[in-house]
Amino acid sequence: MAKAVGFGISIVPAVYEYQVFKPGTVYSGEFTVSNNTESEISLRVEKFDVSQEQNGATSLKEKGDPNFSLSPWISVCCKDFVLKPGEKRKVTYKIAVPANPLPGGKYGAIVLVAAGQNSKARGVSLREGIAHVIIGRVAGKTDLTSQIDSVSVIPKINFKWPWQKTSFRLKVINKGNLHERIKGNIFIYRGVPTHTKAVISVNPSNTLVLPKSSRVYTYQLPSEPIISLSKKGLKISWDGFYLGRYHALVRVKHHVNNRLVTFQKDVTFWILPWWIIFIILVLLVGFMLKLHHGMRNKS
């Protein structure tokens, strides 16, 4: 199947981050919208505040937390416009930062909604809306403080490996007024920390935890097959073989009172696949029966 390069309505960039908003300053921005369909599209501009759910989902709010609201400062070039088939257009906007804004993170979105069908038509009329997210922060007394609230392994004992995955779950709470980007690693080892078997990157794509929000990061223990077939032939690798008790040393950098600190926690987990235990038991019983049989023959 041919892959779609772009379809429907496209916007780029979908997210834009400003370095800093200075009080009393007007900032200009723009994004590009494309009509990739074969029909003319009427677009209407809407503005939203943006918040974040624990699973990382972005929520559009007509009225968000006023401490972090950006939408009232945004003015867009145009209310409504039409895009011809295949047409691209730059949408410009201004962000007017008030003279005395509250310091900290500000989050908003400009959404273009396709006008679509007449809403009084019979049945259900459908419309597409696509968002350009704007992230910024107002200079001043910012407080970058987050907490690694919990670290857990699920399940603690995995009898169904590799069919059941072992997951590591980190919950981060942002208690400050600025977005946080945590970074770090989960070192998987057995016995001594220097026997590192695997390293899992925490937040490799630099996601944010918005102020007064929490976010849960979940990572899985890598489970490569022991035997795999590649172009180079049969490959046997013990990298994905786990049996027994392991440690996951979680080291994550975050901020407390604007200072970068390292959080460290060591959690243990077991990989005890039932099928390996079963094979061992079968071999053991076979061996014992053979031994028993030999003893009986002797007597």
Added chain:
Amino acid sequence: MRGKRSIILILLSFFAIASAVAVWGTTARILAAGVDVTVTPNEIAESTTTTVSVQFIVPAEYSSGDTVTLTWDSGVTLTNAATPTTDADGDSTTDGSSSVSGTTYTYTFSAATTQASTSGVTFQMQVSAAKGIYSVSMTDSNGNYGAALLYVGDANDVLVTAIVQPILSFVIRDASDTADTNTCDLGVLNTSSVSTCSYRLKVATNAQNGYTISVKTDGDLRKSGTGDVADSEDIDPIAEDTTVTAGVEGYGIAFDGGSITSGGTVTEVPDFDDDDTPLVNTSTVNMLTTTGGNNPAASGDTTHTSLVTHRASVDADTNTGNYHQLVTYYVVANF
């Protein structure tokens, strides 16, 4: 008797194996002993040659001819510092010289130290390694010993401002993903069956953190008025955690989030992840979020798209008329 003995032997063997597995997993961990050794910085970027200092305080001063040996784990590429240490105790007098062989750093004192037992000694060297945890162990000719850990692969920056250029595309397609659509006609409703109509929400993005789809309506499925109208004017939205049933007035949607091409996870927001769901008209409600990008095929892709099925039923008391509703879907990138 022999049978019993065999069973006992089997059980004992089993416990022996279980104990072996347990012991295998609980090997004692490294503990610095003798002297406290520190490595600064103790976390560095992977595969990047970095100058580190190994420092410790010993009980007594070193004399000429004494040696300190620092041995790094295999996997560490060790070289001497650009300016090799010659004043280990920092008293501004030369007290020795260093050499590196493989993963071993050796410092030989040519003069007595004056501050090794108070402020300690510091040795500089360059290390590079793949992601992991590595140890450096210290022994000296006076019998002192110790160890420290170096974490490789920790990111150094947290507060980074960045400009990202993710592209986001969105279209509503028919149920087989062959044509764009902006309608979903439930047809003529009757009391003997549930009427349905379906379409697909098709999103493409290179945004690494995925996207979220949310929904908002302009009101009930209604024949007149706006927003939340009187029961006589609408097809009643079903209660959450129920399904639309033939012969009972009710309206809701069934949702199947599908999957994404990047292999990330697709999470249907609770309420949308099971039975039929009423559509609220008071605010924008999240339906689905992903943890990775998506690049579905140009057409006919019923795997990497989300299927929405509107389901409606009427009873004998439902008023006749043309019922309508406007549903807006929003797509926003996660960050």
